[in-house]
Amino acid sequence: MTSTPVARPDEVRRYNRSSLLRLLHVAGPCTRAALATELGLNRSTIKTLVDGLAEAGVVEERVPRPGRSAGRPSLLVLPQPQAAVVLAVDVQVEHVAMALVGLGGAILGRNSWNLHGRMREPGEVITHVIESTELLAADLGVRPVAGGVSVPGVVRRSDGHVHEAPNLRWSGVALGQRLAKALAVPVVVGNDAELGALAEHVRGAARESSDAVFVSADIGVGGGVIAQGSPLRGAAGYVGEIGHMVVRPHGRPCYCGNEGCWETEVGEAALCRALDLPEDSPRGTIVVELRRLAGDSDAALRQLAEFSEWLTLGLVNVVNLFGPELVVLGDLFTVLPVPVLDAVAEEVRRRSMVSRAIGGVRVELSSLGADVKLLGAAEAAFEGVLDTV
């Protein structure tokens, strides 16, 4: 059922302030005139808000470089990165990346380490994150006010409980609570594909799309959905597990208990098989082999024919089920030869009823590179911060 929140005048002021901050955070420096237009507020309201934020050191104002227009130029308002810094952590199967990210989205400092042996135990990862955060914060002379963590697994968003992260061999880890307690700031934990989708929506290929799906292949395959402008979640805040959609009944067994999950057919190991490489080939080898293939369209299409068919079939299902206008492919999928990607996109448009209805779903590659989940973790942390800066 629909519901419309109701606001008192002081709530209106706070709402306007956080809308302005969110706009600066996402769009970067704006003139006062652009802020007024974009937010639908009059100039005097903008002036009051900006003056307040400047006084608090959250924004800075500058005279823009002279342009061609006559008259007094509108002052440029810049978010001050140090005014709100969050910790972002991306736990992957092979390594952990972390960064301190400032208001406006700039990475102020970063750090990463490989996972091996004990380092992969949840306790060790948590300890390392805490120690590295202290060092990084001291180096930069800032303190994070919130944290966001991306985990490749089934995560309960409400309290950051990791139910299952099979590729990490984690289960039942109170990651959010433990980090929040140690760092003494709120910590949001999210599924990696969900946070990838968020990053693409705020800063990437899905910036202009209110209905988009982000699908990414690493060791596993995951997807996150933006529906009507917001991340889609299910019961208890869990997001769907797109990689465990069965596409090939009686296919290869998956650790989830099913056979022929999308992940087993188009994940890293499947790509290795398609390329006649050992299943545990290093990422570099896979990329080199894909680049080599890219030079010969026909050979690429032939060699990856079966892989492409499973990729297509899963995407047709995703498009028919969620009805996005845009599918953003991430990670390993972005390295596929262009003729293969083009053929897959064309088939998805042709074979999905919903794509035909909306006039053709677009299929694009992630533009955020290896940082997509880290940036998503930062944005998840910022969600709770922009109202209170």
Add this chain to the structure above:
Amino acid sequence: MTSTPVARPDEVRRYNRSSLLRLLHVAGPCTRAALATELGLNRSTIKTLVDGLAEAGVVEERVPRPGRSAGRPSLLVLPQPQAAVVLAVDVQVEHVAMALVGLGGAILGRNSWNLHGRMREPGEVITHVIESTELLAADLGVRPVAGGVSVPGVVRRSDGHVHEAPNLRWSGVALGQRLAKALAVPVVVGNDAELGALAEHVRGAARESSDAVFVSADIGVGGGVIAQGSPLRGAAGYVGEIGHMVVRPHGRPCYCGNEGCWETEVGEAALCRALDLPEDSPRGTIVVELRRLAGDSDAALRQLAEFSEWLTLGLVNVVNLFGPELVVLGDLFTVLPVPVLDAVAEEVRRRSMVSRAIGGVRVELSSLGADVKLLGAAEAAFEGVLDTV
């Protein structure tokens, strides 16, 4: 990105008024005390609102039958069905059902006719709906203030454009606009499974669930999703086509262009095949055969083993993709023998990662019977009405 609407004081009043009306519409008669508690408003605000609505003839107040509690009883507030009447139309492959539905959800009068020959042409259906509405409205002495129409097809919600309704052989029908013009009221057109999900959420098995999926089998198979309390839609307001999720690659060809769609494996024709009946057997024959099987658990499980496997596989995917806490099965699925339904539900819980995370998805049968889509069409129409009564 999150956004919080902002309200002026007169908007607050209007918001409270429509919240109160929505509560009465959905929950039925309430005492003033219950309204105050449920809406979080004080008694004097409730009194002002109820007095205004009573004066306008939208509600009536009665002294409740004496109970055991001492003191003056709180007045019972009843919605007046005639205060806001909507037209609901359910276009199915075999017939069209229509009703005038009053505030509070009661069906005030109804009408239906079979589709055969020319009657199935969009123009004929539209003409018949218009004429029947006039007659029904005159009989009842009411005038509908809005309309809702359920269509088994791909529908653009924004303007009621039916892109494709293959089982009706409709395509490119401006159904919403044509009906709205002829009836001179706003008309909402929705996909039948989407409206079924809405009805289950407002009045049926999913009343208490904010994350639920309604899946229904008739000639086709459709599904509607309630996510975080609202109906899920994709780009341009189109909803997903769950029935065209491919579950069996290289399975039977589907008119949508794919092979092995869920619809081809668990729709009415598939159920006929599983029961060794001709594919176009009348509904009555299918139901009789299912009832006969229900008496022998082992025979039912054996006979429907393959059908159940495809039903299970599709539901595992639906649960893994949308993460609902509840799946409501509608129409033909509700007639399946209980041992078969129990086995499917158990397998879905066992085989879906997301179900395991949320502690076990519930699988229930629709309680709204044959009227589910008609009631959903009515609720879609009421959505725009309750703010303006």
